Amino acid sequence: MPADHPATARNGSLAGTTVALTGATGYVGGRLLDLLRAAGANVRCLARRPDALRHRRAPGVEAVAADALRPETLAPALRGTALAYYLVHSMGDARDFEENDRRAARNFAAAARAAGVRRIVYLGGLGHGDRLSRHLASRQEVGRILRESGVPTIEFRASIIIGSGSLSFEMIRSLTERLPVMVTPRWVKVRAQPIAIEDVLAYLVEAAVVPAAGSAVFEIGGPDRVSYGDLIREYARQRGLRRIMIPVPVLSPRLSSLWLGLVTPLFARVGRKLLDGVRNETVVRDDAALRAFRVRPRGVSEAVARALANEDREFAQTRWCDAFSAAGAGREPVGRFGSRFVESRVADSELTPEALWRRVERVGGAQGWYYADRLWRLRGFLDLLAGGVGMRRGRRDPERLAVGDAVDWWRVEAVEPPRLLRLRAEMRLPGRAWLQFETEPRPDGSRLRQTAIFDPRGLAGRAYWYALYPAHRRIFAGMVRAIALPRV
Secondary structure (H helix, E strand, O other): OOOOHHHHHOOOOOOEEEEEOOOOOHHHHHHHHHHHHHHOOOEEEEEEOHHHHHHOOOOOOOEEEEEEOOOOHHHHHHHHOOOEEEEEOOOOOOOOHHHHHHHHHHHHHHHHHHHOOOOEEEEEEEEEEEEEEEHHHHHHHHHHHHOOOOOOOEEEEEEEEEEOOHHHHHHHHHHHHOOOOEEEHHHHEEEEEOOOOHHHHHHHHHHHOOOOOOEEEEEEEEOOOEHHHHHHHHHHHHOOOOOOOEEOOOOOOHHHHHHHHHHHOOOHHHHHHHHOOOOOOOOOOOOOOOOOOOOOOOHHHHHHHHHHHHHHHHHHHHHHHHHHOOOOOOOOOEEEOOOEEEEEEEEEEEHHHHHHHHHHHHOOHOOOOOOOOHHHHHHHHHHHHOOOOOOOOEOOOOOOOOOOEEEEOOEEEEOOOOOEEEEEEEOOOEEEEEEEEEEEEEEOEHHHHHHHEEEEOOHHHHHHHHHHHHHHHHHHHHHHHHHOOOOO
């Protein structure tokens, strides 16, 4: 058996195995990429926009242009790979997502077979019966197409995935944080078997090396069978919140999705497809996964606790600009994630990346903030009046920054010269705030991306964001331009 066959890496390191990974810019795929790298695999990320993965490239990682809906792009991308992860779906597509999923799966399966891929690993959706929602039925149809391709395929079917940043968890978090009293429709009582994102990833990694003959379907879930209502109550308990749920026999998934569009960050279209699936019980009926894999999933309480504990780290490390893929250079996208607000700006510069980084690293202190310094000082004075630190701390070194350094009312949370600087606010605020700078090279210079993130605390926090948004818009827009385009 060839040395790069997935089932031969008995030590679990995957060293020497060339792995094709789709969905590396997504929630599961982005985390899986880090684990595959740690296991020693050579990872080839297939993406429609390889540039979106520039910040993830490292030894053993490459990004190639490939689109599952364009079969001619798949053959060169899959050539020489032994294992392929298929983490593609079209739920957010406004068009016929089922047909897109079907075409993409067929194209990928044919290309994988032609390239000699020895195993496909696919993450689908859990559900049983003939009355599945369109979303769940499509996910399972994709699994069937892959399994019938002639390439041995391991298909995992998962229920609700609990983790900071997952669609289902963020919906639960947003509802619970925002609404002290909730009118809950019938779908809130439907049973599910949630699984923590860490356990999903463990299954996906072990699938690369587990002995298996042919194709197989594995249902995966944690040990607890609960409803969305139970998850809301558990989240509220761990956050110390008191929430009242009033059940009503109305509110169809369609109406619920429109309601969610007002009170959560979910787009109504995606929310409708997600909620259309919650009418189906998603519980494990076949425990074959517990017999075939070493993974022992954690319970709901621990999964929620870990999601909350990891929330800030994972939130801050996420490249929010990737969520605004439709925005071009110079555009000013603004969005919400959970109850958080995110605003990202881009400016191109003729400076070299190194020269641009030197300007970024000098921000604050005696240098000032490059734009509207009087307004910065006024804000610092108001912070002092409120009992905060104001701008009196300055900075330790005018040229260099290190993690933990104070920069006026900010604290350096991460610095990775010459690429990334992230500051966390320590002023008096009705919430939490970060300011992040990222630099990247361009053929004719460099690019600066500035992202402001605000996590409001209650209604006061949201009122603060909206009240100061006009001022913040002007200041941050002027700041990113002043840093990237210095006057001669």
